[in-house]
Every structure is written in C-alpha cells, then in structure tokens.
Amino acid sequence: FPVTIRNNKKEAIKLVLEDQIPVSQNAEIEVEAMDLSGAELDETTGHLKWEINLEPSKEQKIKFGYKMKYPKNASIRIE
Secondary structure: OOOEEOOOOOOOEEEEEEEEEOOOOOOOOOEEEEOOEEEEEEEEEEOEEEEEEEOOOOEEOOOOEEEOOOOOOOOOOOO
C-alpha cells in the first residue's frame, strides 16, 4: 500500500502519518507485517505511526503491507 507525501510549502514540515494493519482475534489466523518503512507498530492494535520531516518541494513514498496465513476452510472478513 504505497502512500506518497509531498511538501508544497517553502519551508520544511514535520508531520505524523498514521494507518493500521489488521489484527487477528483467531489463533488460527496469522497476520504478519511487512516492509513498514520505519513505522512504529503497536502489535496489539495494528496501529502504524510515522514521524516525518520533509524538506520544501520534496516527496516521500511510504510503503507498508502485510500477509495473512489462514486455514483453507476459514472465512476471512477484514474490517
């Protein structure tokens, strides 16, 4: 899930970007975070947080993802 951030201002900015990955409540279903681009991950809630300093007229791409392992007969619903 790539996210692109651009600073169109004439001065540097500091920002906080937040997102979330799923958290399984079922022991048979595993969720593994992948390539979080330096995010802080709260494994209990799946909450991701990046603190970013961005120079004027610069752009930064943030990538993150996850993979899920579950039994073939399981029904998966992501909310």
